[in-house]
Amino acid sequence: MPESRRESPYQRQINQLYAYLHAHPTLATAGPASLVSTLASFPFDSIKSRLQVKEYPSAWACARAVMREEGVRGLFRGASIPLITITFVRTSSFSIYTGTKAWLDAHWGKNTKGELWRTALYGGLGGMTSGTVISCGSAPFELVKVQRQLEFLIASQRQKAAGQSNAVFKPQSGFRAALDIYRTHGGLRGFYLGFPLHLSRDTLGSALYFGIYDTLRAVANQLEARKQTMGLPGPVVSFLIGSSAGMLSWLLVYPVDLLKTQIQRDALAGAPRTSASLVFKKLVAVPEHGTTSRFAIGGVPLSHIARLYRGLGISAVRSFISHGITWMMIETISKHLKEVQQTKSFAAVLLDYLEYQ
Secondary structure: OOOOOOOOHHHHHHHHHHHHHHHOHHHHHHHHHHHHHHHHHHHHHHHHHHHHHOOOOOHHHHHHHHHHHHOHHHHHOOOHHHHHHHHHHHHHHHHHHHHHHHHHHHHHOOOOOOOHHHHHHHHHHHHHHHHHHHHHHHHHHHHHHHHHHOHHHHHHHHHHHHOOOOOOOOOOOHHHHHHHHHHHOOHHHHHHOOHHHHHHHHHHHHHHHHHHHHHHHHHHHHHHHOOOOOOOOHHHHHHHHHHHHHHHHHHHHHHHHHHHHHHHHHHHOOOOOOOHHHHHHHHHOOOOOOOOOOOEEOOEEHHHHHHHHOOHHHHHHHHHHHHHHHHHHHHHHHHHHHHHHHHOOHHHHHHHHHHHO
C-alpha cells in the first residue's frame, strides 16, 4: 500500500476504534472470549447441573434423557441469560483482577525477579477480590440460569408434591423465570437464594483460578525463553494453560457448587428451607446398619464422599473447553493488538488485507 495514501474519515474512525480498544484491552479480549467460550461449553454446564440434583447412570444417559424429554433445545435452556450478561460480568471480573494486581505492584512491590510465590500470591489476591465483588452482581443471573436449566425437574417436583403427575410441562422464558422467582421468593431477596455458598465458591474459586493461571503462565514464559515448549504453537499453549487452571480450581471448589445447586433447586421447587450443613450430612450419611469400608475419611466411606463430586466428569470437560477457549482468545487478541500498535495503524492493516483479497 502506498505510504502517500491520505487517511480518510473512515480510516480515522477505524483507528479511533482501535485506539479505544487498545486503551481498554479487557473489553477487547475478555468480552468476545467469554461469549464464544460460554456458547461452546453451555450444554456441558446444563448436564452438570442436572447430574448434581438427580441420579443418572452416566453423563451420556443424562444427555439422552434431556433430549428425549425436552429436545436438543433442553441442553441450551437458560443460555440466553449468561450470553447476555457474560460480557459485562467477565469483563468486570478481569478488570478487577488486573486492577488489584496493579495496586499490589504499586504498594507491595513489582515482581521484577519473577518469583513464582509472588506471582501466585498476586494472582490469587486479584482473583479473590474479583470473585467477591462480582458474585454480588452475578448471583441473581446465575440463579435464573439454574431455574431455567432445572425447570423441567423443578416442575416435576412441584407437580409430584401437588399430586398433579399428569400436568403438561410448559417451559418459561428467562424473564418469566425471573418474575416467578421475584413473586414466589420474597422480591429481590429471592434472587440471592443460596448466596453464602455462591459467594464462597466464587471467592475461593477465582483466587485459585487466577493464582494457578498466573503461575502456569509464568512457568510457560520461562520455558519459552529457553525454547523448551516442544514446538507447541502459542495458541495451543494458551489453551492448555487456561484449561488446566480452570479444571484444577474447579476440582477444589466443586463440592461447594454442588451444595449450592441442590439448595437452590429445593428452594425453587418450594421444598422446606435447609442449611448447607444438613445437605452435606445427608449426602455423606452412612446408613445405621451400613457396611463398613476400609477406605474412609473421618469415618465416612470414600464412596459417600464421592457423592460431593457427582457430575464432576462432565464439568471437567466443560471447564477444559470454556477456560481453554477463553485464554486462547484473550492472549491471541492481546498479542495481535500489540503487534498492530508496533507496526502501523489498524486501518492500514485492514486496507492491506482488503487489497490482498
